[in-house]
Amino acid sequence: MTTLxxxxxxxxxxxHSALTAACEQGPVVPVFIRDGMVDALGAAPKWRLGLSVAALSEALENRGSRLILRSGMPSEVLAELVEETGAERIFMSRSFHPETAERxxxxxxxxxxxxIEVKLFDGHVLFEPTSVETKTGGPYKVFSPYWKAIKNREVEDELDAPDKIPSPKSWPDSEKPSDLKFDDRMNRGAEVxxxxxEPGEAAAQKRLAQFIEEAVEDYDKMRDRPAVDGTSGMSEYLTYGEISxxxxxxxxxxxxxxxxxxxxxxxxxLGWREFAYHLMVHMPRILTDNWREKWDAFPWKDDERAAEIKAWKQGRTGIPFVDAGLREMYVTGRMHNRVRMIVASYxxxxxxxxxxxGQRWFEECLTDWDPASNAMGWQWVAGSGPDASPYFRVFNPMTQREKFDPDKEYITRWIAEGQDNPPDTALAYFEAIPRRWNMSPDDPYPEPIVALDEGRQRALEAYENRSF
Incomplete structure (x- = not known):
């Protein structure tokens, strides 16, 4: 009675509900499949996924099991494994991305x-997106009433990890981790x-415990200070399901x-994350299209070869708070959430x-890339999404820096140009970037590509007389 x-x-x-249920049935063959959706990931999230898979493989081995690695179309790979193992069921955690849900x-x-039973289990969100409805029966489109609807809702108790995972009498063949080519596009940035x-479930549990013990008390006050370790750090672990x-x-x-x-x-x-999945399931166009269709006619630029966009990607806009955020992302794979809003607004x-x-660049560079959360975040800032920031709200990076990084600690940490003795974090950026960018810490720091007052006025003029 083997379970895949x-x-x-x-x-x-x-x-892990699917794992717990599988262990109760008999022998379990854990498998990870490098499919088309894995290959379509950006360089950083695909590389980070490989680290998580390696950590899971080690954890399984510590419990007398192993992780079978295969590549190909899931339907074909699973059919082959059913044939090889005699499995009578396939268990998996439910995915909410439109493509995987259909598949x-x-x-x-x-x-x-x-x-052959194919059974889906809960675990990636707190509540099934379709189980949260307005009083009239439709989905929520604004966060505040959504949060009111879920904040006191009962959440099931978490499950302990199994002490031992039943093994089959014989194991099917497995590809090597190197065969899956998780790092095929990271190049020299991977080392940086x-x-x-710090990947894996053990690291996730350690980080959560540390946050609850040391930082959650002041979370509401310190989470907007990018130079301070005041956030939970859970986004990356939640992305790969290293923690639930x-x-x-x-x-x-x-x-x-x-x-x-x-x-x-x-x-x-955590409720915001739930809301992102709620929107993605009910209104999947949020991933690719303006949620507010009236924005389709807005005269945004989208030529990624343009000098301004290239400068933004390289963290050379001449606006220190913006550039520091983009460089932090390139070095660490993450960006402080307050800074993400400023970078996106700019x-x-x-x-x-x-x-x-911007969404595509984040998808390439963020190790905590999450399609639902990032689409909602970008559309919130742009003004085109549900529950969005007002279109006329234009973050001023200078006043934001004065408020949230008054001593310039964050900027100093990530921008090397102009410093006599820049820190290793700022220098690491030049280790990670492609050589063809031809950038050096000895370069002069650039002048602003667009003056802040000029850029703001240009945006407001574009919004004027448009019915949003």
């Missing part, structure tokens, strides 16, 4: 003809970014019950550039 357990964005052993339905239909990421949202939620609730002031704000941020408003240009 297909790991996807649930690369952990604890609080999973087709898999269920295909294997039903062979009396590796210094700033239930585990984060229960930790936040316990902190709130212990009287830690910032816990409510942390829970609310691109879409000061540079009048289509939000999808």
């Amino acid at each position: 357990l297909w790991f996807r964005r649930d690369l952990r052993l604890s609080d 999973d339905l087709m898999l269920q239909e295909r294997f039903a003809d062979q009396d 970014v590796r210094r700033f990421t 949202p239930r585990q984060c939620w229960h930790a936040g609730v316990q902190a709130r019950e212990a009287g830690k002031a910032g816990a409510e704000a942390f829970l609310r941020e 691109l879409t408003k000061h540079l009048m550039t289509d939000w999808r240009v």
Whole structure:
């Protein structure tokens, strides 16, 4: 009674409903498939996924199991494994991306003809997106009422990791990790970014415990200060399912019950992630199109060869707070959330550039890339999305820097030009970038490609007389 357990964005052993159910049935063959969706990932998230897969493989081996690696179309790979192992069921955690959701339905239909059960389990979000509805029965389009609807909703207890995972009498062949080519596009940047990421479930649990113990108390006050380690750091771990949202939620609730002031704000941020998936399931166009269709006629630029867009990508806009954020992303694979808003606002408003240009660059460079959260974030800033920032709100990077980085610690950490003795973090940027960019820490820091007041005025004039 063997079960194939297909790991996807649930690369952990604890609080894993599909794994727990599979272990109760008998022998389990864990498998990871490098399919077309994996190959389509940007360089950084694909590379980071490989680190997570390696950590999961080690964790499985520690429990007497192993992870089978295969490449190809999931339907064909799973069919081959069914034949090789005699498996009678295939378990997996539910995915909510429109492409994978459709594919999973087709898999269920295909294997039903062979009396092979394909079962989907919860785990990537707190609540099934279709289970949260307005009083009239439709989806929420504004976060505040959505949050009101879920914040006191019961969340199931998390599951312990199995002490032992039943093994089959014989194991099918597995590809080598190098065969999956997770790092095929990271080049020399991989060595740099590796210094700033700690993959795997154990690291995720350690980080969550540290945050709850040391930082959640002041989370609401410090999470907007990019020079301070004041955020949870959970986004990357949630992206790959190295930790579950239930585990984060229960930790936040316990902190709130212990009287830690910032816990409510942390829970609310988990709610934002839920809202992103709610929108993606009900209105999948948010991933690719302006959610507000009236924005389709807005005169955004989208020529990625343009000098201004190239300068933005390279962190050479001449606006230190913007450039520091883009360089932090290139070095660490992450960017502080407050700075993400400023960086996105500068691109879409000061540079009048289509939000999808920025979305694609983030998809290439972020190790915590999440399609739902990032699409919602970009459209929120641009003004084209649901529950969006007002279109006339243009973040001023200078006043934002004065408010949230008053001592210039963050800028100093990430921009080397102009410093007599720049820190290693700022120098690491020049280690990671392509040589063809021809940039050096000894270069003079560039003048602004667009003056802040000029860019703001240009954006407001474009918005004028448009009915949004």
